[in-house]
Each structure stands twice: as structure tokens, then as C-alpha cells.
Amino acid sequence: MIDFNKTRILLEPNEIPKEWVNIVPDLPAPMTPLINPMDGKPAPPELAFAIFPKECVLQEVSQEPLIPIPNELREIYAGSYRPTPLHRALSLEKELGIPGDDIKIFYKNESVSPTGSHKPNTALAQAYYSKRDGVNELITETGAGQWGSALSYGCNLFDIKCTVYMVRASFLQKPGRKILMRAYDAQVHASPSNLTDSGKLYYESDPDHPGSLGIAISEAVEHSMRSDKARYSLGSVVNFVLLHQTIIGQEVKAQLNKIEVKPDVLIGCMGGGSNLGGFMIPFARDKLHGILPDLEIVGVEPRACPSVCKGDYRWDYGDSAKKAPILKMHTLGHNFIPSPIHAGGLRYHGMAPIISILSGKKIMSSVMHHQTEVISSGLMFAKTEGILPAPEAAHAIKEAIDQALAAKENKEKKNIVFNLSGHGFFDLLAYKEHMMGNLVDYEMPREEIEKALSAPDMPKIDETRF
Numbered sequence: 001m002i003d004f005n006k007t008r009i010l011l012e013p014n015e016i017p018k019e020w021v022n023i024v025p026d027l028p029a030p031m032t033p034l035i036n037p038m039d040g041k042p043a044p045p046e047l048a049f050a051i052f053p054k055e056c057v058l059q060e061v062s063q064e065p066l067i068p069i070p071n072e073l074r075e076i077y078a079g080s081y082r083p084t085p086l087h088r089a090l091s092l093e094k095e096l097g098i099p100g101d102d103i104k105i106f107y108k109n110e111s112v113s114p115t116g117s118h119k120p121n122t123a124l125a126q127a128y129y130s131k132r133d134g135v136n137e138l139i140t141e142t143g144a145g146q147w148g149s150a151l152s153y154g155c156n157l158f159d160i161k162c163t164v165y166m167v168r169a170s171f172l173q174k175p176g177r178k179i180l181m182r183a184y185d186a187q188v189h190a191s192p193s194n195l196t197d198s199g200k201l202y203y204e205s206d207p208d209h210p211g212s213l214g215i216a217i218s219e220a221v222e223h224s225m226r227s228d229k230a231r232y233s234l235g236s237v238v239n240f241v242l243l244h245q246t247i248i249g250q251e252v253k254a255q256l257n258k259i260e261v262k263p264d265v266l267i268g269c270m271g272g273g274s275n276l277g278g279f280m281i282p283f284a285r286d287k288l289h290g291i292l293p294d295l296e297i298v299g300v301e302p303r304a305c306p307s308v309c310k311g312d313y314r315w316d317y318g319d320s321a322k323k324a325p326i327l328k329m330h331t332l333g334h335n336f337i338p339s340p341i342h343a344g345g346l347r348y349h350g351m352a353p354i355i356s357i358l359s360g361k362k363i364m365s366s367v368m369h370h371q372t373e374v375i376s377s378g379l380m381f382a383k384t385e386g387i388l389p390a391p392e393a394a395h396a397i398k399e400a401i402d403q404a405l406a407a408k409e410n411k412e413k414k415n416i417v418f419n420l421s422g423h424g425f426f427d428l429l430a431y432k433e434h435m436m437g438n439l440v441d442y443e444m445p446r447e448e449i450e451k452a453l454s455a456p457d458m459p460k461i462d463e464t465r466f
């Protein structure tokens, strides 16, 4: 007998979590500070307040285990897209030949947000706090445009100006996201631009310069320093972004409780670490408190950009232009340039400090997959569950499929839960290339990683000074 309530598990709008879960006080090693790249010392709060929205800075360093989500913000989540559904992937299970209830696959569907990913969870929070504190403009960078469109949506809702520096190569190749940002009234500039000193450095010698995330970050930071009513906004990596994303994991917990399912493994893709962080932190906290001692948590990276699997844990710049704060994290080096043949996303050189600490202390593990098998898994998911996933999210799908098949082989019982971080409707190019047989696998060679990590401009931070 099918129990329909167990196929798509919904929560009522008033069941939206009332608090975010802050894992920082529970981490098995102390959180490391953000370092000012100008002097190599921990960034003083005044400097951080001048760059980021104030409440976000306070949350970044908070030692409170639970931080209230303002009611006004909960109301906006509720009216827009939260709580998001948790699905049992019954058609995918059937395709994999795992009938019955011994092996179950569930996915949290963050693709139902207005811009198609988990990123509005933090964009709305950052826009809300900015509006409350009298900030009238948020500036950011975007690569493919997922973060830029989420922030544009959030700013438009709170009547704040939004300016996005978009890597020129994407600006030209991916007009869809640019149009979406403009639909929300954001200003979108191809980066490098001639609007900032950092941009001019490149623009003046080559107006067609393809740009990079590093240059776009420098432009956005510089622009935000021009007015005391403007702030810079970040969409991943830092503690406060992972904090805002914990709304995902808390909903998953409530949803699994409703159907009395205990998860055996949680899986998410990792770029900067925010969707996986938000999804697993409420469970990781239980694991640290001995409540779910056997729970496995797995982060999935592309073989072309394996920050945790193959990078070092050390101090590094957040951006290639060396203007953003220095963080202690797993990194491939700020000089890392992703291979142009890699189409699967998740290209950031570093990883969230929270994820880095949890990985180092073996609270979670990480794996890598090749892009052709990832995109193939994405297509299998589209054919069975109907949603064409973002290539990033397809990394988690690939790992969930592998784990289900291994459990079947070993005749194990297993409850597998993964985070579907977004849909792929603006990323059709990767699927097209795959269908045309143009997608090839690329593994970052060891020597290249070692070269990037031994570059003379890697920061040397003296931890005894703070």
C-alpha cells in the first residue's frame, strides 16, 4: 500500500524554522578569523562593518547556538517559496532496480525558489538586514549568474539598489541570467569594466577581456567602498551565509520526523560550501552531540576543482586579486584557474572554513566525480523525477545513485537524503555539449595543484600574532 503522505513531504508555511543553527560554538576546533589582506591581522569589526551588512558581521562571529529568524523575513519566505518539499525519489529508485523500502532515496527540492536555487535563502536575509539598517545599495559579483539573480530578486523585494559585476565571458555567453537580473531592475556590468580602478587595470588594455571571478570581486568591493550607504554582499563560503542556509536542514529534519525516517547518509555538492552546509549543519550538530553517531555526511566535488579532496588546509586569499579577506580553508590556491573544458560548475578555489574544519575532524567526508558521469546522472534524474538539475546539483545525484547501487549490491538497508540545490534551466549549454558528445573529463593534475600552492604570493600568516 502506497502512503501518499510519504511521497512528497510538505510542511505548512507556519512550520518555517524560527531560528538558524549556528554550528560555530559546537565546532570540534576553534573558528579561525577573517584576515585583513592589507596587514595580515584579523579584520577589526569596524573594517568588516564598512564592507558587509552589519547584522551579517555580528552573525559571522556569534557564539549563540541558535539565532532567531526575524518574523518579517519568515513571512516573506512563506509567501514566496518556503518551506520547500522533500521528495521520495520513487521513479529514480525504480530505474535503479531498488523496489521496496530497504533502500530509500529522498531529495530536498531547493529548485522551487523564484531564481531556481538555494541562494535566495541568504539573499533575502542580507537584503532584509540591509534595508533595516538604512543601506540603499548592495553590490556583488557573479560568475554564471545564479548568485547575481538571487541578490537582484532580494534587493528588488526590499527596494534596494543592486549592482552586479558579471564575469564578461559569462555576460556574453549566458544572456539568460543577465536578462533575469535586469527583470529585477539590477544594474549588470560586464567585468572587467571601466567603472572601477580595479577593472580599468584590465579594461584599458583589452576592452574584450574575458574577466574572472577574482577581478569581479575586486570591482564589487571597490564600488561598495564608495558610499557609506552601500555594502558588499557574498553568496557563499563565510559563516553567516551557511547560517542563513540552515533553514534547509531544519526543514529536512522536520520532514523526516513526520514520516519517521532516520537518515543514514546526507549528500550535497560543494562549491563554496553553502548549500551542503545549510543542509547538513543541523544534523552535524546532533552528530557532535552524540545524537546521530553513525550518520554519514558526504560533500561532492568535481574532479576538475577538488578543493577539499586534493587541496591544502591553509591561509589563502578569498579572491585572485588578493583584495578579499584571507581565510583558513581548504584551497587549491587563489591563482587556480578552472579548466575551460569543465562545464559542471563548482569552480571556486577555496571552501567554507566551517566545512574545512568539519572535514579535517572527520565529521564529514568528501568525494569527487567526473563531469560526464555527473551530467549523465543529471539526465537520468530528469528522465525519472522530471526536474533537469543544475550541473552542480547533479554531483550530489551521482553520489546518491552510487550509494544506492552499492547498498543494493551489499544487501544493506539505507536511507539516502540529498540536497537538490537548483534546477538547470539556465545551464542548458552543459547538457547540449554532453548530448553532442563534446564533453570530456578533466582531472586536475597533482603537479599543477602543487605549483599553485607553492606560488610565492600565497599569504604567510603568523597565527601567534592574534
Ligand SMILES: *Cc1c(COP(=O)(O)O)cnc(C)c1O
Binding pocket: 116, 117, 118, 119, 146, 147, 235, 236, 237, 269, 270, 271, 272, 273, 274, 275, 276, 346, 390, 392, 393, 421, 422, 423
Ligand atoms: C551556487 C550554487 C552551488 C554552489 O555553491 P555552494 O555555496 O557550494 O552551495 C551549487 N548549486 C547551485 C544550484 C548553485 O546555484
